[in-house]
Amino acid sequence: MIPEQFGRVGVLFGFALLFPAIPLIASYVFYRLRLRPEHPDPIKRATYECGVEAEGSSWGRFNARYYIVALAFVIFDVEVVFLFPWATVFAGMGWVAYFEAVLFVGVLALGLGYAWRRGALEWR
């Protein structure tokens, strides 16, 4: 029973590997057979960035200071992750749930205050 379940997952995994590979291989084969036209131009060769024009090279460096901002972002990330499920049961639970959420947000606010005080939000 269990090997069968792992087998199903294995089939899906194999398919997931093959699926993107098929068009790539087909494209190459058609190119070799001269079935596929080849007219490259800069727009066609550009990296697809959800319709936004790509800025600079993909090998560009990021400033290491971004990581502190990313860490501070985690505070809000966690807040949202837990406040959404809280919001769905809030109506049924009344004031207890309200104060629990206040406490939770208060702890996160302390964290943000700490990061602020230690200069994590200054661009130095």
Added chain:
Amino acid sequence: MSDLNFDYTLLIPELILAVAAGIVLLADAFHTELRLNRTLLPGFTVLAALAAGLTSLAWLDTSDDFATLLAVDNFTAFFRVLFAFTLATVVIGSYEFVAREIRHQGEFYAMFLLATLGASVMAASQELLTAYIGLELLSFSLYVAVSLAKRDPRSGEAGLKYVLLGGVASATLLYGLSLIYGSAGSTSYAAISETFAAGTANVELPLLLGLVLVIAGLGFKISAVPFHMWTPDAYEGAPLPVTAILSATSKAGAIALLLRLFSGPLLPVKDDWQWMLAVISLTTMVAGNLIALQQTNIKRLLAYSSIGQVGYMLLAVATISDASASALLLHLGGYTVTNLAVFMAVIAFYNRQRSERIADFRGLAETNPYLALVITAALFSLSGMPLLAGFTTKFILFQAAAQDGYLWLVAIAVVMSTISLYYYLLVIRLMYVQEPDGAPAPDPQTGRLDRPNLRWRTSPASYAVTAVLLLGTIAIGLYATPLLEAADDAAAVLFPA
């Protein structure tokens, strides 16, 4: 929902630690506005540790649980007190070290408090994910604490190695827990135990995979061979007090989790995991003790010696029963006291000599006979010499394991114990037989020794804390009954008769 017990008073020791950690962090960040003297931080941390340890005594001989997630019973109380004691001891013994070596003191003490909190949660947890969260809290605090000696490049290296390997180990453990959840259909220890007791024929493969991954993940945390590679580097690079916490709180927490896990939910499938733990126990004590023979740095020596000790402890987990669980708790108590005695003495030594090379312990009996005595007693105790804690606890541990049918493993453990005496004696020989650096040779004509006074003193705080630990080591060796009774009471929770 409403039939769960949400009695928050059960968590008072944990709440004290959590609130204290927050206060320490904020007090350090806002100390100029609040006109606080930062030297108060270690004192406050010790107070919080003592408060947590004393309040946890209120639930002795009771059995209760918080929303079926955390059990509050004798087992939890044993570990709460052990962790609080460790925290208070390490902070008292190392505040001078911290004041000189660590720039971010508030964060340092807060990380210690949070690590203690995480370890308490691990010891109390009754559910896989709660245990995992406790483990992560402990690990994350220690990842930060290891890299806090910012002036020492080794500290950063140790922190990076520890966080990368630790992250992989946590992921391994989590995958293992998910497979166990998949085969049992619940994360609650009680429910898993029921399901597995009813038969596991349908789920043999994922269960076995899950056990392998859980043992690998937890094996990393207690640095069992072959998952020990991070230990020497992290121990060497971490500031000394963090090394002490790594070898005491972190190990004891993981052992508590192992005990809860393997004596409860996984006991029905004992045949599947017993041989794995026996093999790991064997490799751990052999490799740990043999590699320790060639170390030149005291922290690396203690790292490998602690790996060897973990091998003995795993021996008791592999042969789990009422008697061996109680013997393991006793050994853990004795080991913690002894190990802290070594570390506090080494911190006192480092404060003066600024060195962690074993060679620099040369002639310590001449320059500071008291510290030499503490280190000697503690090292003898670690190797298991009679009259000291290590002998009594190891004797009871090996006896319990031998009665459960692992006589060959116990025989190897005894041999390894003897081998460990050799490398401990190397340190002791340096301290007592060799002359200290700077001592002149005797006058060739008269043969008289005209030596300058090389004596130096230990600070009162480390003097007091090492004295307490030394007395503890001797007391457990001579009269282990109180600790043994506490361990018996704690182990009785795991095996209700």
